[in-house]
Amino acid sequence: MSLRFTVSLAALGAATAVLSAASTPAKADEGMWTFDNFPIQTVNDKYGTHIDQAWLDRVRNSAVRINGCSASLVSGEGLILTNWHCVVGCAQELSSAEHDYVKNGFLTATREEEKECPGQTAEILTDIIDVTDRVLGAGQGLEGAAFVQARGAETTKIEDENCTDKETQTCQVISFYRGGRYALYKFRKYEDVRLVFAPENQAAFFGGDPDNFNFPRYALDTGFLRIYEDGKPVATPTHLTWNPNAPKEGDVTFVAGNPGSTSRLLTMSQLERLRDQVNPITLIQASELRGRLQEYATTSEEAKRVVFDPLFGLENSFKVYYGQEGALTDPDFMGKKREQEAELRARVAADPAIAARIGDPWGDLEKVQASARDLYLPYRQLEASAGGGSDLYRYAKTIVRAAKERAKPLAERRAGYTDAALAQQARRLAEVTPIDQGLEEIYLTHWMLKTREYLTVDNAEVKAMLGKDAPADIADRLVQGTKLGDPAVRAQMFAMTPEQLAASGDPMIAFVLANDNAAQAVRAQWDSAVNGPTAKAGEKIAQARFAVYGTNLYPDATFSLRLSYGAVEGWTYRGVTVPPFTYMGGLYERATGAEPFNAAQAFLDNESKVNKDTVYDFVSTNDIIGGNSGSPVINAKGEVIGAAFDGNIHSLGGSFGYDGALNRTVTVSTAAITEALRNIYHQPRLLAELGVR
Template identity: 50%
Template structure:
């Protein structure tokens, strides 16, 4: 199951470390099918769709779908599916909420959850939903702010202008406002979102059916998963009322049918330079895979200590396994000589075109070589930056809280445009929601992960490194982690609020060991961040923008921009594929789940399904694949037919789709979805949730008129 939420979040962090801008430029279609592309809503190729499929999405259709679509700020997608604020997304997108609401006595991950009455819906501690309401072009304003600047000055001016634009928008509208970089500097758009932070759990199936097949089946097909969760958005303590929602289709999709996927794909890097791809392949990915493989073993051993240890570590272990498989899939794409050869050839072709025009050569010709030099420079301090500033050495929820409080005390008094980006006014509502969450923190798990990451700090930087000596002193990693985790009081939300509100004075006066630890390591972390922004981020952004402008000057908006975790719409068809000499059909059915079941994890069906077998129509289509272009962040996206009905729910991609970060292969890349017919059948026959089905298919609600 894609656990595309985690894959998206991890991919974004990895790509930032290589010096990515919010988008990596326009992508020229690879000569494959027209389905390629994650299109912005204000530039959707309706004519292309009409030419191929005979249906042209008009402005009214696009608006209805856009306003029904949602972004989960934590890294997923969703959609309104009823007029009463009911939201459909994936189980793995809501798993953190489900886990946080669980206890040792009532484990909703294991047993599932159904609120049969409105008052039984449980509030998720820190879920935020974003609904895109408007898009504004701010290109000229951003480019004016960065004119004739370079390096660190360029980066600082751009970030400051982003902050001013976002703050002015938020102050004037009360909305969440994000400046989005499209075509790597070709366009800058201001996206305005209505923000929902009161989100409640309505339904979640058991983990065993939501992730049936586990890691062996992850990023593969056939699949037999009910990877769904229903949430409800509230506004002023009342369910949101909306005219824009996607009723659940009772008939599902047909083979060959045109379908759309609306979501917020996290990031693609289809126009990375060869030097940037080599840095990923040779430096970033090997390091990431090694560390995750080792952490997976540590967490597996922890889970074997008992049922409670298994419960509290399940979500963390799942995330590590998922990101390992996702990164490994991307690495295999870059190791494929034919695939990488195409990337080299494409770069050479663009450089040759630039070289033929002296004016273009003077303006853009050196950008590729400059990026190559920057990547070499980055390699000299990549590990310290990853460990200390990116936090790979401090894998602890309690440390994250401490660092946030320490940095907030320094950043919040500054002018908005001078702050670190995560402390801008536009970011504070999401940050404080997470910081003051009442979600439980499990000290014994935190101790295990912090011990592991401190051990890696010593291993990677060496015992004699000054920072290692400062962090560990005469103690072992286990002793430092135990002292910090067992000594801190930051599990107390009231204390966090006092430190937040008290600012620098409160932090300076605090004797909490985790706060003192965060204070001690922060100068080294900030120095590495400053070096990264000055020597890597700023120069890479500027040179990447030059490359993108060279291409953008030729293609403009006739092609789609790379993914930026902002709302996009893709189109494709329900279609199988050929793999290893065999035909993979586009649908699976419920009977297949029972045939695949062994009674042992990860192929153990939950008791509710075994008991309901005779009531189920086993011929009901369960999962299906489409040619839609998706990537991490699309988890929870609705699959929509031409009548604006939800016919499915994206939850995965096949193994070939992992290379979609760098390019799209229409013959092999497939999106994987739960069929709407399976959702209806399971809700009625397994869970007795007829009222929920009725809400998903309201009487008198017709599909979109064609």
């Protein structure tokens, strides 16, 4: 239940730079490969498959990127397969105290019952265009914040030139190999995405947090969406064929999805700062916030309902970063990383031509870490994690910054603030989403308390933010007084100038306006001292890597479409062998009747109808990471045989490396989904659309 991509825990991506690509050519089934550099021959030779470009194109055109997750088209009428935990946010937003679709599931008998998911988009990759020369050429001769600004302006220009219809297209310039390559990814975008099917939370998340990142698993972590346009389902003739049969041990498997972020080639100095500063602060704050949310859940049944998804995401992320910290504090793991870095540096030093061209980017990054250590806390608290997760604060920040940027000439705006981008922001702000005031106050109070704690009471920015008031009192005043919960008010304020916003009288807007200059100032410092020099050093390391190891390397994950390959296979650890399959009958044996091991009522009611020999979940050697949630797991024929939803406990260090002997992808099988649709949830319409009789 771990693979939804999120940076909400600590704005981790903003705090650490990502160095991409493997330091040496990939071994075993390692790698999250781009579709324009997939090792076709290697896979065909190893597994006896017949993958070709046509196969890759069909898979690429069937893959879907949704908010924080992956998915795939599985019918000709816009039907999308993903995970339950990728649609549970939608189910919760559609729910009310009277209709709890998270607890009871969301079932539809007709198309008319499918409901739009607020804020959800679906994107299908259509083109990959190399733009390396243009991006590398921008910012030449510049340093620090000016370098970052020039690069941002050029990427924005490339995106705008190639996406003329912002309502149906997304263009994104993506950095690969830590600045060694840049590509423009063009997507066909759909903004009308509707929920079709989601099981009860206890079916999808059976075993809860204790089973999370573990195997065996007995989870029906699946959900279906549908894309619409002009009020009608989108015709999608290119889609994956549904195979209702489970794979066999040893069968080759492919995972097509959008892994969020890996850091497999951070330098040692970067890894050490992550280990010593970023992760500990992340874990401490997450732990405290988790306690606040758990306490809030005990105050009422309604509070328990609304806190379910935020708490689920927080607990999941906490476990991820806890596992990452375990890898970073493992002497053997860090020893291997140190050896890899030493090898690359030695081979660069041994070639005078390369050494003269590359210089010492590792030394440069050591100096950057010293600056980053000093700036991290103010940058984190005042900018990267400002608001602590509050939607109302986020709305206000979006409105205030849009007003400021809109007042500038187009050439002087920050990246992401073109007229087209502002229009998209306006559409997002106008979407109807539920706001829980209790949760909002928790987020804001926790953020202000930690900001005061970390930056100290005497800090000028803290004094300006809090004055003489207690954080809880400020949070209460802001949440109770703002009108930003109304999408009509958000739309109205988005069109205002900074002066009009200042005169609006809205307390949340006033609060953001009062503190935004300080936030933007620390952001500029971070760009100058950290982002800019890190980008330059990263490019040099990428050049060194290409010069030493060649270009047949996979890049680090960037929430862009990738394809991994592997096989259905269990593992052995400390003398214990874990088989690759679980079966639906095992759920009933594992169920205790007490949370989180209480079976869903629909499973209990229909136990006599269930084929208990059906493969439920299975594991494979595919290399994946957060963001791969909902990714289709595909066989050699290009048929979908499951949806990836988790990794095993050994995969928690996957951000920094891949161990083919232990790292496993956990997948819910199409066999189990088919069995559940037929004999538990009685969904003949869905089965017919999937081509299952």
